[in-house]
Amino acid sequence: xxxxxxxxxxxxxxxxxxxxxxxxxxxxxxxxxxxxxxxxxxxxxxxxxxxxxxxxxxxxxxxxxxxxxxxxxxxxxxxxxxxxxxxxxxxxxxxxxxxxxxxxxxxxxxxxxxxxxxxxxxxxxxxxxxxxxxxxxxxxxxxxxxxxxxxxxxxxxxxxxxxxxxxxxxxxxxxxxxxxxxxxxxxxxxxxxxxxxxxxxxxxxxxxxxxxxxxxxxxxxxxxxxxxxxxxxxxxxxxxxxxxxxxxxxxxxxxxxxxxxxxxxxxxxxxxxxxxxxxxxxxxxxxxxxxxxxxxxxxxxxxxxxxxxxxxxxxxxxxxxxxxxxxxxxxxxxxx
Amino acid sequence: xxxxxxxxxxxxxxxxxxxxxxxxxxxxxxxxxxxxxxxxxxxxxxxxxxxxxxxxxxxxxxxxxxxxxxxxxxxxxxxxxxxxxxxxxxxxxxxxxxxxxxxxxxxxxxxxxxxxxxxxxxxxxxxxxxxxxxxxxxxxxxxxxxxxxxxxxxxxxxxxxxxxxxxxxxxxxxxxxxxxxxxxxxxxxxxxxxxxxxxxxxxxxxxxxxxxxxxxxxxxxxxxxxxxxxxxxxxxxxxxxxxxxxxxxxxxxxxxxxxxxxxxxxxxxxxxxxxxxxxxxxxxxxxxxxxxxxxxxxxxxxxxxxxxxxxxxxxxxxxxx
Numbered sequence: 001x002x003x004x005x006x007x008x009x010x011x012x013x014x015x016x017x018x019x020x021x022x023x024x025x026x027x028x029x030x031x032x033x034x035x036x037x038x039x040x041x042x043x044x045x046x047x048x049x050x051x052x053x054x055x056x057x058x059x060x061x062x063x064x065x066x067x068x069x070x071x072x073x074x075x076x077x078x079x080x081x082x083x084x085x086x087x088x089x090x091x092x093x094x095x096x097x098x099x100x101x102x103x104x105x106x107x108x109x110x111x112x113x114x115x116x117x118x119x120x121x122x123x124x125x126x127x128x129x130x131x132x133x134x135x136x137x138x139x140x141x142x143x144x145x146x147x148x149x150x151x152x153x154x155x156x157x158x159x160x161x162x163x164x165x166x167x168x169x170x171x172x173x174x175x176x177x178x179x180x181x182x183x184x185x186x187x188x189x190x191x192x193x194x195x196x197x198x199x200x201x202x203x204x205x206x207x208x209x210x211x212x213x214x215x216x217x218x219x220x221x222x223x224x225x226x227x228x229x230x231x232x233x234x235x236x237x238x239x240x241x242x243x244x245x246x247x248x249x250x251x252x253x254x255x256x257x258x259x260x261x262x263x264x265x266x267x268x269x270x271x272x273x274x275x276x277x278x279x280x281x282x283x284x285x286x287x288x289x290x291x292x293x294x295x296x297x298x299x300x301x302x303x304x305x306x307x308x309x310x311x312x313x314x315x316x317x318x319x320x321x322x323x324x325x326x327x328x329x330x331x332x333x334x335x336x
Numbered sequence: 337x338x339x340x341x342x343x344x345x346x347x348x349x350x351x352x353x354x355x356x357x358x359x360x361x362x363x364x365x366x367x368x369x370x371x372x373x374x375x376x377x378x379x380x381x382x383x384x385x386x387x388x389x390x391x392x393x394x395x396x397x398x399x400x401x402x403x404x405x406x407x408x409x410x411x412x413x414x415x416x417x418x419x420x421x422x423x424x425x426x427x428x429x430x431x432x433x434x435x436x437x438x439x440x441x442x443x444x445x446x447x448x449x450x451x452x453x454x455x456x457x458x459x460x461x462x463x464x465x466x467x468x469x470x471x472x473x474x475x476x477x478x479x480x481x482x483x484x485x486x487x488x489x490x491x492x493x494x495x496x497x498x499x500x501x502x503x504x505x506x507x508x509x510x511x512x513x514x515x516x517x518x519x520x521x522x523x524x525x526x527x528x529x530x531x532x533x534x535x536x537x538x539x540x541x542x543x544x545x546x547x548x549x550x551x552x553x554x555x556x557x558x559x560x561x562x563x564x565x566x567x568x569x570x571x572x573x574x575x576x577x578x579x580x581x582x583x584x585x586x587x588x589x590x591x592x593x594x595x596x597x598x599x600x601x602x603x604x605x606x607x608x609x610x611x612x613x614x615x616x617x618x619x620x621x622x623x624x625x626x627x628x629x630x631x632x633x634x635x636x637x638x639x640x641x642x643x644x645x646x647x648x649x650x651x652x653x654x655x656x657x
Contacts, residue, residue, distance in 0.1 A: 025468060061468065067498055072491035075457020076464055079475075082446065083396060083465040102488070106451050107458060114437035115447065116430030117652035151653050175655035203657070250657050 004193040009161040013168035016197040027064040028090025035065035070100035078108040081123035094129040108177040109152030130183040140308035142272040147179045148249040155249040159223035166200030183221040203250035211239030215259040218269040264295035265332040274302040299328040351381040354405040365580040377405030379575040382601035384409035386548030394473040396444045396462035398455030403448025410445045418634035424641035453486025463501035474502040482513025496565040510574040515586040530567035542572030543599040
């Protein structure tokens, strides 16, 4: 056990699984860097350094830099997965799904079903998402609900370094296509992370705070903010349960419903857009299956339905933060 | 390279099987027995068979909308294929794929594809697996003249060249992408387009089995031996519409009849082997009868097969969930 950043945690999971299984390969744009160039090899290790050091250990045969051709290499990862490898492809920013979505939506997700169960596609697509980097509208979105909408895909949104390592290990060992969404503003977050490999099962939520008055379901980076609110309001007489679903597909329905049955109040916090997103999905689930337990209307805390703005002044308002979560919790608790 | 008698008989058997299969699917569709969207391969048999005779079980192919011929040429079970196209239990994909997604990974057939240009990226992956695991295998992407203008195909040709993959790109240019002529939609010469990626290629008469076989043999050997990706451009014709139900009013008067009369791949094959004394007409007639009986049986079994059950709707989405 030692302090590790989110970046190191993901790197370790990739490294450990590559050591364990020679079928695990990585591919993506600049995941080593310097391919074909005269200068430093492994110059980048991905744009934010997450895969740094893996090419020197495993070689260019297993850490493949690609041309900027997302359709070709994401599709190649899918085809390689269907024929015997276990590729981890790096779709640099989640916004770039737009240029290769067919290979994810129509090929990766559906091969198994269309072929009557006679295909297995153990591919992981790593991708960065999230606002807070002043990276503007095409490098900042939280588009993971679009993947969760597609049957055949599994979607992981880790909330901390510990979670990231265990969930990445599971993603690589999993036999289905997994979209692994890493919040770019979390790479330098640190916490104690075991040195040895471990896998966190999919579809099992993590309850990070336990309380009787309000259930907060938060996704990805929002878990940290929700915990902060729970700790603060706990001292003021509002005790909160915080649930981190870890995977939004599969979604741990039971942990959410059971908690709302106890508290009768729900706040859902998500960084994705409000329409047809995870917050709306979870709110609908609770309205359908735990309506009688509800003592107050469900509240969704999300960004407004806008693209992510560039200006720091605007982006800071865009991101759901502690004050808005706190206000929502107070509102459902009747202490607004 | 000379083909021996067994190989020639096998080639004719496969081409005849594809023709009979497609002609029969055409009739069954017209009578309302087959649901959905169906795209037939009749007329192009020499392409699939000439290429796939150079492949083995460890090699993969990815197909197009027009996938029945590639399935048969790669060794898929014809009766299970017919059941699949009828949407029945016991179909090659359990009735869940249908004509547009027909596949059998155990035969190295990675599927017909409902997305034009969907296959080439997958083939880069299959070729990467062969290269990484050193299986000695190759992977072949069949694309139509429509798919040849998709970015996925062009990106894949570049990626295959950059990664030096054992991949072969086969353009089946049947003259029409849906209703649009390839003479209009493809700018420049396809072989030169491939050359632009550093991929050697050849244009071949796709009606001539022997020309296809020989060009494919050279290209696949070159790629299999580590020479990097290869390209083939087959000029060919389809006998039916883009989809079943297409009135094909965009085609010239008498165009298909002329091809059937003058350039039919089965007729050309018979002329060649009979003329050279390699095979006798009665040997080929026997194959015609065997194949007709096989397809009759396949249709009868497909019609008699049960529909999938309601539980089948929910299976095969995930390995675990």
